[in-house]
Amino acid sequence: MSYNIEKIRADFPALDIKIHDKYPLIYLDNAATTQKPRQMLDTEYIAYTTRNANIHRGVHTLSQQATMAHEHAREVIAKFINAKESAEILFTRGTTEGINMVASIFCSSQMRSGDEVILSAMEHHSNIVPWQLQAEARGIKLKVVPCFDNGELDMETMRSMFSDRTKLVSICYASNVLGTVNPVKEIIAVAHSHGVPVLLDAAQAIAHRKVDVTDLDVDFLAFSGHKIYGPTGIGVLYGKREWLEKLPPYHGGGEMIEHVSWEKTTYNELPYKYEAGTPDFINSVALAESINYVSNIGLNEIQAYESMLLSYATEQMLGIDGLKIYGTSVDKEAVISFLVDGVHPYDLGVLLDQQGVAIRTGHHCAQPLMQRFGIEGTARVSFALYNTKQEVESFIKALNKSLTILR
Incomplete structure (x- = not known):
């Protein structure tokens, strides 16, 4: 895939932010809002x-x-x-x-x-x-x-x-x-x-x-x-x-x-x-x-790249004991909503943030859907054209570390 991720990431100043003066930002809350390119x-x-x-x-x-x-x-x-x-x-x-x-x-x-x-x-x-x-x-x-x-x-x-x-x-x-x-x-x-x-x-x-x-x-x-x-x-x-x-x-x-x-x-x-x-x-x-x-990047290229990230992250997350993903349709955007047995999503979100990983927690303005699945809310990661496999790996590492603390 001819997808110049380094060039793309260089266009987004917010991706250089340091979180808690220690961690580089891993922004996985793109379904809520996206970061902005210098051109815009x-x-x-x-x-x-x-x-x-x-x-x-x-x-x-x-x-x-x-x-x-x-x-x-x-x-x-x-x-x-x-x-x-x-x-x-x-x-x-x-x-x-x-x-x-x-x-x-x-x-x-x-x-x-x-x-x-x-x-x-x-x-x-x-x-x-x-x-x-x-x-x-x-x-x-x-x-x-x-x-x-x-x-x-x-x-x-x-x-x-x-x-x-x-x-x-x-x-x-x-x-x-x-x-x-x-x-x-x-x-x-x-x-x-x-x-x-x-x-x-x-x-x-x-x-x-x-x-x-x-x-x-x-x-x-x-x-x-x-x-x-x-x-x-x-x-x-x-x-x-x-x-x-x-x-x-x-x-x-x-x-x-x-x-x-x-x-x-x-x-x-x-x-x-x-x-x-x-x-x-x-x-x-x-x-x-x-x-x-x-x-200029191309919607087909973006879709293929994000689909790769979605598949990679899904595979890694399903290997975590007690983790359940909500939404497993064949045709799916790069969004993963999940819960881990015995872990409140808010607590998970806080610990991930302390490691530089931004995710979304809560009902995501879809309370009737939460009621449909018999839950109060989920943790959610969502990918964009500037995310990387390395960020997925860092998220999985931070997730496992957080679960070690919470369980």
Whole structure:
């Protein structure tokens, strides 16, 4: 595999951090957020220092330059996910806002009491709570597709869930806990056969595999910038033009209007209809640079490399007495959630941190999934394009040392 890991790691300043003034950072919490390459950081700095001006309406040079950079970023993102046009790319604050946005505007205009939304048992809270809020406000019904013990969805049950009242399917592309990559193309095809649109939460897939909205034929798709080596506080909601034109605005204010009077307001064309107020024209450009960074390495190469790390780590961990991995589906992202008999994951996380290893512990914003498996939480390691086999070996060594103390 022609994968220049040394060159890649040199692009990420945070990987040089020392933990407790002793250990080099081994960062295995990438499903929560990723570290940032110098290229993205430099792009953000340049944007702030050379063209910091509000966009779209200014006639002066800085405003024009900032506008061009912001709209070019939208084009970069459209190309990255193979949207048919950049107007289908809406900037948000992240996946959570994107899902809330669809839940609000879709339910308010397309659903009535008794209508149904299909979710899955492995959803993040950000794809559960927005629908519960709508259920309480509008009387809609939530149906939940169960998953098997290996973390794969029960597709047969899912097919049986559709009825004349089913109006939307909202489901994760990949689980942040189990790593399961759902058969989303099949799910979309089944939903469309019933005339039902689909929203995909792609937060955990976007940095690890090629996401092609045209090939999937998905209606809506949301992801966060910070999951793909980009800045925090910005994300993307993709929507098919036919839906974005049909649905009402989400927020009101400047930019999303065509004309305002006391009698009536008319709305701007896409995508601005959904982007009220001053957009994040700095982070949009930084996000585009992160996407360029990933694209230059290649999603297929990244996926193959991370798959190697996942297989290697899984093999090593299964050799540890009393360790159980949750999520063993065949198609899986580089995420391992696990428990060790008699060991609390929080204690494990603390001892690993003292040895320079950063992991995640807890319910991972997926409490219903934890209840499904009869547990309170797990320890989780998750890999990114800059992790190494040597880091896996160091993690295993630190894990064994921690278990010697805890058991």
